[in-house]
Amino acid sequence: MQYPEPIAKLIDSYMRLPGIGSKTATRLAFYTIDMDKADVEAFSKSLMAAKTELHYCTICGNITDEDPCEICRDKGRDQKTILVVEQPKDVMSIDRTNEYHGLYHVLHGVLSPIEGRGPEDLNIQSLIKRLQANDAVQEVIVATNATPEGEATAQYLARLIHPAQIKVTRLAHGLAVGSDIEYADEMTLLKAVEGRTEM
Numbered sequence: 706m707q708y709p710e711p712i713a714k715l716i717d718s719y720m721r722l723p724g725i726g727s728k729t730a731t732r733l734a735f736y737t738i739d740m741d742k743a744d745v746e747a748f749s750k751s752l753m754a755a756k757t758e759l760h761y762c763t764i765c766g767n768i769t770d771e772d773p774c775e776i777c778r779d780k781g782r783d784q785k786t787i788l789v790v791e792q793p794k795d796v797m798s799i800d801r802t803n804e805y806h807g808l809y810h811v812l813h814g815v816l817s818p819i820e821g822r823g824p825e826d827l828n829i830q831s832l833i834k835r836l837q838a839n840d841a842v843q844e845v846i847v848a849t850n851a852t853p854e855g856e857a858t859a860q861y862l863a864r865l866i867h868p869a870q871i872k873v874t875r876l877a878h879g880l881a882v883g884s885d886i887e888y889a890d891e892m893t894l895l896k897a898v899e900g901r902t903e904m
């Protein structure tokens with residue numbers, strides 16, 4: 706017996722999410738059917754709102770519902786330092802430590818020859834433009850993950866930025882090799898930012 710089409714479609718939608726197989730998707734679909742109509746409506750509304758009301762900040766590439774984002778608009782932040790991360794969620798991780806008060810730049814990935822991702826596929830050009838347009842910046846902290854691709858991307862950025870006479874630093878390796886910023890605890894991140902080294 707086949708599932709009625711609306712259930713089959715819902716299962717299919719859940720299966721598109723990362724880490725969700727057919728068993729979990731089926732369980733979630735049947736759970737959704739049992740939910741209150743108001744809750745399902747709120748759920749579908751928040752899905753659409755997340756998609757339509759959020760976009761990338763035209764300055765730093767972070768996710769925002771206003772452009773420029775809150776961080777870029779905040780003149781109280783240290784305008785001399787830009788911390789470069791792979792993903793918007795890394796901004797949240799580092800900002801939660803409450804110890805870094807500078808600006809951010811989100812690359813949206815790392816260089817990966819295997820996956821065919823080059824500099825033009827990342828948010829790098831806008832970083833260079835940003836540095837050229839703003840001579841207040843004295844240091845760029847590269848906080849890509851401690852993976853081979855993250856390291857290669859950091860080296861690439863350092864070579865690109867050095868001619869501009871701006872200091873380029875890398876997070877200290879309190880972060881385990883191969884580890885993601887996303888999963889590091891606050892103390893580890895704090896130590897990694899404090900102990901950053903010049904590239």
Ligand SMILES: [Zn+2]
Nearest residue numbers: 762765774777
């Ligand atoms: Zn921004």
